[in-house]
Every structure is written in structure tokens, then in C-alpha cells.
Amino acid sequence: MKIFVFLFPQFNFSTAPKEEAYFKMLGEDEPLACRMKESHLRNKDKKSRLSLLLAKSGSHENVSPEKKPPTTNKHIPPDEALKWSDSFEDLLSHSDGVEFFTRFLRTEFSEENIEFWLACEDFKSTESSTKLQTKARQIYAVFIDKEAPKEVNIDHSTKTTIEKNVLHPTRSCFDVAQDKIYSLMKRDCYPRFLTSDIYLTLTKRKGPVPMTRRRSRSFVLNDRAEGTAAWL
Incomplete structure (x- = not known):
């Protein structure tokens, strides 16, 4: 019985993860999960x-x-x-x-x-x-x-x-x-x-500061009391 051993010198299985070597052998650049991770990191860096x-x-x-x-x-x-x-x-x-x-x-x-x-x-x-x-x-x-x-x-x-x-x-x-x-x-x-x-x-106050309103300089005459004025 003959045993055939195939060697792939282009892969360094001792240093690269098994998944990476596997996808390289299939012609893929990198696993889908890795690409998704890098895409997420790019989006995260965009705001910064x-x-x-x-x-x-x-x-x-x-x-x-x-x-x-x-x-x-x-x-x-x-x-x-x-x-x-x-x-x-x-x-x-x-x-x-x-x-x-x-x-x-x-x-x-x-x-x-x-x-x-x-x-x-x-x-x-x-x-x-x-x-x-x-x-x-x-x-x-x-x-x-x-x-x-x-x-x-x-x-x-x-x-x-x-x-x-x-x-x-x-x-x-x-x-x-x-x-x-x-x-x-x-x-x-x-x-x-x-x-x-x-x-x-x-x-230097302990309670809310009241909001003040500036009085308008315009006024109207009061019809009921002639000569009196009411501020608006």
C-alpha cells in the first residue's frame, strides 16, 4: 500500500492559524469573519x-x-x-x-x-x-x-x-x-x-433664580379710564 504525502511549502502551519491556512488553500484572501471584523473596526474609527x-x-x-x-x-x-x-x-x-x-x-x-x-x-x-x-x-x-x-x-x-x-x-x-x-x-x-x-x-443662592422679563416701552391707552396707560 502506497501513501502519498502532499506538501504545501507556501503555507507555514506552525505560525498561521489553521483557519487562515485553510482559506488560503481555497484561494480566499481571508475568512468572512475576519473581513467583517475589519469592516466593523473601520466604521468605528470613522467617527473618531x-x-x-x-x-x-x-x-x-x-x-x-x-x-x-x-x-x-x-x-x-x-x-x-x-x-x-x-x-x-x-x-x-x-x-x-x-x-x-x-x-x-x-x-x-x-x-x-x-x-x-x-x-x-x-x-x-x-x-x-x-x-x-x-x-x-x-x-x-x-x-x-x-x-x-x-x-x-x-x-x-x-x-x-x-x-x-x-x-x-x-x-x-x-x-x-x-x-x-x-x-x-x-x-x-x-x-x-x-x-x-x-x-x-x-x-451664591440656595434656590432657583427667577427669570426676569424686561418691560416693553410700548403702551396702549385704557379706554375705561381716559388718560391712563397700560404697559404691554
């Missing part, structure tokens, strides 16, 4: 690459999703911090107000809202058409795209419009989305910020 996109391009620091406000405690005079409760506009007009509001949003895992709003403000102030195109693509990749690492909560119709606009961007191509995020922060986030421990610590 997008997160670093802005930092590599040297764009405005507020646009970068990796940008984090300083964690050091600043000394903010309580009277100054109290002014932030006058209106949401007053809060955003103060650099320290933006910083502490961002800290608060981070506790709610929604800091992408203020970062997107700041990115849009920077975008609208861009003069160079070349930089405008670059920043438009960056904002879309980081905040708008369905796989964006800092995707903001806007409706599908607005996203679709932005997707078309970024091909030939103008300074107003993000205005609708920015207004929606602004309204969301003003309506939902801002009131909670005023009652948060972060803000109460700044104002």
Missing part, C-alpha cells in the same frame, strides 16, 4: 476621524467637537452672574456665561447644541470664500451628517436642504438649523441652567 477633522484643518476652535472649556473654577462676581438670568441673549453675549452654560450642557450630554451654534456664528463671520467652503463641509461632517460625531437634533427636511447648500455655501446656509437649535436651548436648556447647581453656586 471626523472628530479630528476640524482640529487638523486649523479652523476656529469653537467648531471643533473635541474642544472642551477649562475645568478650572473662575471667580465670577455673583452680581455679574445674576445678569445672565435677564435673558438667554445676555447669557450668550458673555464669554464666561457661554463657558458655564457649556459645562451645564455637558452634564446633560447635549453640549453639541452650543458648539454648533458657536460654529455657525464663526461661519457667518468668514470673509474668504475658500474658507467658507471648507468650514461648511466641516460643520456638515461634524454636526449634520447622519454619522456625525456631534449630530444635532434637527428635522430631515432641514438636513436635506443643508446637504444641498453646502455644495455652494453662502453665509446663510446654516441659518435655519441654527435658529432651531437656538430655540431649543432657550426653551428647554436655559431654564434648567438657571436652577442648576453650577449656576446657583456662581450666584
